[in-house]
Amino acid sequence: MDILLNSGSTLVIIAAVVGFFMAWGIGANDVANAMGTSVGSKALTIKQAIIIAMVFEFAGAYLAGGEVTSTIRKGIIDASYFIDTPELLVFGMISALFAAATWLLIASALGWPVSTTHSIVGAIVGFAAMGVSTDAVIWSKVGGIVGSWIITPLISGVIAFIIFNSAQKLIFDTDKPLQQAKRWVPLYMFLAGFVLALVTIKKGLKHLDLHIGTADGFIYAALTAALVAFVGKIFISRLQFDETAELKTHYANVEKVFAVLMIVTACCMAFAHGSNDVANAIGPLAAVVSIVDNGGEISAKSAIAWWILPLGGFGIVAGLALFGHKVIATIGQGITHLTPSRGFAAELAAACTVVIASGAGLPISTTQTLVGAVLGVGMARGIAAINLTVVRNIVVSWVITLPVGAGLSIIFFWMMKGMFM
Amino acid sequence: MARNSILGVFAKSPIKPLEKHIRLVVKCSNQLIPFFEACSENDWSTAAKVRRKLSKLEQDADTLKRQLRLELPGGLFMPVDRADLLELLTQQDKIANKAKDIAGRVLGRKLEIPEILRTEFNTYLARCIDATEKAADAINELDGLLETGFRGREVELVEKMINQLDEIEDDTDSLQISLRKNLLAIENDLNPIDAMFLYQIIDWVGDLADLAERVGARLEILLARK
Numbered sequence: 001m002d003i004l005l006n007s008g009s010t011l012v013i014i015a016a017v018v019g020f021f022m023a024w025g026i027g028a029n030d031v032a033n034a035m036g037t038s039v040g041s042k043a044l045t046i047k048q049a050i051i052i053a054m055v056f057e058f059a060g061a062y063l064a065g066g067e068v069t070s071t072i073r074k075g076i077i078d079a080s081y082f083i084d085t086p087e088l089l090v091f092g093m094i095s096a097l098f099a100a101a102t103w104l105l106i107a108s109a110l111g112w113p114v115s116t117t118h119s120i121v122g123a124i125v126g127f128a129a130m131g132v133s134t135d136a137v138i139w140s141k142v143g144g145i146v147g148s149w150i151i152t153p154l155i156s157g158v159i160a161f162i163i164f165n166s167a168q169k170l171i172f173d174t175d176k177p178l179q180q181a182k183r184w185v186p187l188y189m190f191l192a193g194f195v196l197a198l199v200t201i202k203k204g205l206k207h208l209d210l211h212i213g214t215a216d217g218f219i220y221a222a223l224t225a226a227l228v229a230f231v232g233k234i235f236i237s238r239l240q241f242d243e244t245a246e247l248k249t250h251y252a253n254v255e256k257v258f259a260v261l262m263i264v265t266a267c268c269m270a271f272a273h274g275s276n277d278v279a280n281a282i283g284p285l286a287a288v289v290s291i292v293d294n295g296g297e298i299s300a301k302s303a304i305a306w307w308i309l310p311l312g313g314f315g316i317v318a319g320l321a322l323f324g325h326k327v328i329a330t331i332g333q334g335i336t337h338l339t340p341s342r343g344f345a346a347e348l349a350a351a352c353t354v355v356i357a358s359g360a361g362l363p364i365s366t367t368q369t370l371v372g373a374v375l376g377v378g379m380a381r382g383i384a385a386i387n388l389t390v391v392r393n394i395v396v397s398w399v400i401t402l403p404v405g406a407g408l409s410i411i412f413f414w415m416m417k418g419m420f421m
Numbered sequence: 422m423a424r425n426s427i428l429g430v431f432a433k434s435p436i437k438p439l440e441k442h443i444r445l446v447v448k449c450s451n452q453l454i455p456f457f458e459a460c461s462e463n464d465w466s467t468a469a470k471v472r473r474k475l476s477k478l479e480q481d482a483d484t485l486k487r488q489l490r491l492e493l494p495g496g497l498f499m500p501v502d503r504a505d506l507l508e509l510l511t512q513q514d515k516i517a518n519k520a521k522d523i524a525g526r527v528l529g530r531k532l533e534i535p536e537i538l539r540t541e542f543n544t545y546l547a548r549c550i551d552a553t554e555k556a557a558d559a560i561n562e563l564d565g566l567l568e569t570g571f572r573g574r575e576v577e578l579v580e581k582m583i584n585q586l587d588e589i590e591d592d593t594d595s596l597q598i599s600l601r602k603n604l605l606a607i608e609n610d611l612n613p614i615d616a617m618f619l620y621q622i623i624d625w626v627g628d629l630a631d632l633a634e635r636v637g638a639r640l641e642i643l644l645a646r647k
Binding site: 032033036037040113164165168172173174175251254338339341367370371374375378380381382383384385386387388389390391392393394 | 427428429430431432433434435436493496497498499500501565567568569570571572573574575
């Protein structure tokens with residue numbers, strides 16, 4: 001207990017630095033996955049993608065990142081095991097951060113597609129189960145989280161399949177695809193804006209002390225969505241079309257309309273990613289801060305300190321600003337056949353799934369959800385070729401990351417215990 | 422870094438190379454028109470030059486074919502069946518091979534089309550090449566088909582094109598019959614071996630249209646599956 005009073009601020013600073021580093025890593029590396037499809041289908045330039053990512057990652061992290069952060073902070077571990085030894089929880093959370101950050105670094109260097117979510121969850125479970133007691137882990141919650149990793153890619157795949165097929169029915173398989181696109185694309189924008197706004201209003205704004213009723217929430221969300229759709233419509237009406245192209249056979253004009261839509265879904269994707277993945281960096285930090293601030297008392301009620309969410313947001317933005325450019329540029333090449341009409345379906349489905357998961361406090365993997373969505377579009381025969389080997393690698397990375405994250409965090413945990421006690 | 426990201430999931434599309442391949446093939450078979458023009462003018466050096474060009478195009482098509490095959494490993498998830506796609510590619514390639522065979526055989530024997538048959542033969546050749554061009558048009562709709570998820574109006578459009586291709590092929594059949602009949606009428610005046618080879622060349626030119634029709638048929642199968 002004394003250790004928390006004597007070196008509490010040191011521990012908070014360590015946690016904050018590692019947390020920031022982790023957020024930075026998420027920004028530098030993971031964001032490429034969220035923005036890659038938009039850049040790949042040439043709906044956005046790299047510069048535009050970076051600017052959108054900066055604004056919306058931060059907004060997502062700050063406005064809708066609270067629920068997942070709470071889950072990481074106190075949803076996985078049964079705090080009653082640490083009442084007498086809160087310092088162990090502090091060490092554990094810092095070790096988990098170290099472990100996840102180290103693994104992220106190694107994997108990035110080797111080019112493995114790992115999920116930061118999986119590494120942090122594995123790390124927290126690891127130190128609690130091995131370092132303290134297997135009973136210290138709330139296994140039912142962990143089971144739910146792991147289950148969500150299987151279910152969310154499925155859900156987003158199904159949503160993507162439905163969205164893509166609806167676009168085919170409403171727009172592509174018609175006499176005048178261009179007119180139909182102009183008419184229906186704003187509706188998809190509305191849908192995207194509505195889901196995002198609703199989740200933000202209902203779940204995200206809690207820590208800002210805004211209390212909005214259910215009915216009001218729906219109205220505000222609808223108004224926001226209508227605004228998004230309206231602005232989108234203006235942009236679409238200002239597009240220049242190549243009138244000489246034969247409408248029946250050439251879909252280039254239609255894709256231009258979808259490219260506008262894809263700017264909206266790219267914003268959604270960045271927002272969704274920020275809202276879910278920021279917790280991987282700052283969830284453990286929030287736990288450390290709350291214990292130290294309360295002088296060792298583990299309070300389940302206390303809110304997240306005000307500065308933590310913005311810290312995570314800034315970390316992501318800093319990572320993006322420094323390295324995002326390079327990473328997105330590398331992945332932007334080599335894409336040959338991804339048109340905005342497919343990209344939007346995958347992005348919209350993934351963003352909706354991730355944002356809803358964020359609202360429900362489930363830490364899920366954005367990349368895997370997006371892969372699920374891409375497969376959904378593939379099932380609808382929308383993508384020329386999907387590399388199943390890469391898909392398999394991504395799936396394998398789930399399985400490997402958990403034990404590695406756990407093992408690393410146990411090692412760091414014992415090291416910290418040895419250093420401070 | 423690419424492996425680390427979602428974009429690694431998107432493999433290279435086989436559709437653009439497939440379209441490029443058939444364009445090469447058609448360009449190759451199109452060379453037969455200047456080739457036979459040179460032959461009928463007894464200008465064998467020009468004919469040899471055209472044949473070299475034709476042969477070069479055939480080699481390019483071959484290279485593209487091999488490259489495309491290598492880029493289509495088993496672990497791809499595509500909207501169309503991989504085996505169907507490869508079969509389609511093989512069929513496309515056969516057109517170029519046939520065109521090369523025709524030019525090679527004619528040049529090797531310095532085979533002349535008898536004056537009296539020349540106009541009819543040129544019409545026949547042009548019609549057979551029409552068929553390959555129609556097949557290329559249908560193949561070039563593949564990216565449109567991808568846009569529409571291989572369904573709906575776009576499929577109907579392609580089926581219409583395949584029907585037109587069949588009609589052209591029927592046309593070439595009747596042209597071939599009349600050409601053979603006219604050849605039969607004069608064959609006694611010809612060197613017997615030349616006559617034999619003339620029959621063979623007529624056959625082979627007809628094969629161009631047959632092969633084009635088969636490309637259409639493979640495309641239809643590709644669309645019908647799944």
